[in-house]
Amino acid sequence: MASAPRTLLEKIWDEHEVVPESAETPAVLYIDLHLIHEVTSPQAFTVLGARGLGVRRPQLTLATMDHSTPTRTEQIFGGAPIAIESAARQIRQLERNCTRFGVELLGLTSAQRGIVHVIGPELGATQPGKTIVCGDSHTSTHGALGALAFGIGTTEVGHVLATQALLQRKPKSLAINVTQRLQPGVTAKDLILWIINRIGVSGGTGHVIEYRGAGISALDMDERMTVCNMSIEAGARAGMIAPDETTYAYLAGRPRVPQGAEWDAALERWRALPSDADARFDREVAIDAAAVEPMITYGTNPGMVIPINGSIPERAGDPAFDQALAYMGFEAGAQLKDKSVDVVFLGSCTNGRLSDLRAAASVLRGRRIAPGVQMLVVPGSQAVKRAAEAEGLHEVFLAAGAQWRESGCSMCLGMNGDLVAKGEYSVSTSNRNFEGRQGVGARTLLASPLTAAASAVRGRVTDPREIMGH
């Protein structure tokens, strides 16, 4: 009898069930890759130490530091002290834990260091068909390569360290079918913001999203990662995209992928992963990529988003909506276009990869950012930084008047002291516009690298197509 058609999620899930779920107990799910970082791991290592446990599979565990790390070159390579003392302690703690428990660490001065969700794919550690977890909600990024990847809390970090497994209920599946292609000047960031606007910030709760269709196949790997990255902003713990020739071409030759005959064997396994033609999803949503416009947020969650030439909606009798607008200093019915901008942040696990820097540089080349605007460019990894420098992108940013930093999460969440001041407006390529996310009282407008760069040039919220001549 032929087996029932299965989705990509089901195939990976079935492959990793150590003990299947029952009515009484969740499944024991095996984890192929556990990524850890300095902020959400210390308490997990403490539990291990207190219970006399070790790391079960150190070779399936990879550590780096990104959240609280400085982006100032002198604090990383120049011997200057890390400005935030508690951050420095946390960094040292990760170094000690990795030494004690035998975990590989891409540490502060490593040439392979970077934001955990940028370096996983970059090193080829992220592969189709794997189960991947990390104590960070943007672990959904890795699903762009056809992995089942989701964020976990610190207690679960401890579980995976100790047992290489997790207790999990199988999530529901949500297919987002994207037809057509994005228009020029419209990016993967605009697409995912459009999708979040459509399904809502809790629309994916309890589900794993599979992004499918011609509009997704047409995206390159960096773009796919941007889309999957923000699945969590729609409430979905994971987003995934079936592996295809684009995926294999991206992975070929990366340091941690199988080599030779093992590569061929892996390819054969990966080619069997995409959802079967008649596989059924719990829910489906249709999106027309050609209709997507450059998007920008106006409120305090990523679902509060409009096309850049649109107006802030009116929602009478919704106090939370009013509170969000009051925090942002905006009024219902107003346009965002031409609003004054103080800070522009280019970076993060959402938009800190090489193609994002190239896109922004294409707008900034031969131009200067407007007087009074502070622009921070923070590559997603040291490898991205080197690649950008090799093609002279840093010179474009510096000539435009932007700052060029070492890699890390930086101003996306402001843990390392890279902050937006109270009341200031930041056009940011990151993933969250929550109150205070980029600093106490900071006002974040999420947008694409193109929109961020165009807004930096004008000092006002700007449709990048105006500058790019579309």
Place this chain on the structure above:
Amino acid sequence: MEPIRTLRSRTVVLGAANIDTDQIIPARFLTTTTRDGLGQHLFADWRYDADGTPRRDFILNGAEARNCSILVAGRNFGCGSSREHAPWALLDYGFRAVISTQIADIFRSNALKNGLLPVVVDAATSQWLTEHPGAEVNIDLPASILTLPTGAAISFALEPFARNLLVNGIDELGFLMERDAEITAFERRRLKG
């Protein structure tokens, strides 16, 4: 973990939808390496002025919030970051349960592992609770029933496995460790395959 059977308390209401974990505990307090003392930073940017003075208009600073261990929150509570510091901060402050119409997946998972009860109720119950802040309610965990002062008994869904762990004070790691033989067998099978 301490076993939890029943919980009786007045409620505090934070009715806004989509209260994210950055509000529950802002990122600047995450450079800690322990889980202690986070309660003082709970809802820090709503609770204190820039100079650290408690804001009079924030509900947790009012006398009526004292000794309340049940938080009633708007839809999609705990969305955003996976930081377990969020339930740690709520517990350290004194909360033992969060009632909402929807609780974000990762927060919910983290809450359960620390003995903070995620109680998901229907819209009508949520509305009643929101309109009656300070109501004394009872949560019977083994029965999964929330009782309002009106006498209304509302059953809420909680996975039997998670409920069993909470009621008996068993931690999940112990359960997983007992699956060691199966995990070892799985690893052997995969290495061969």
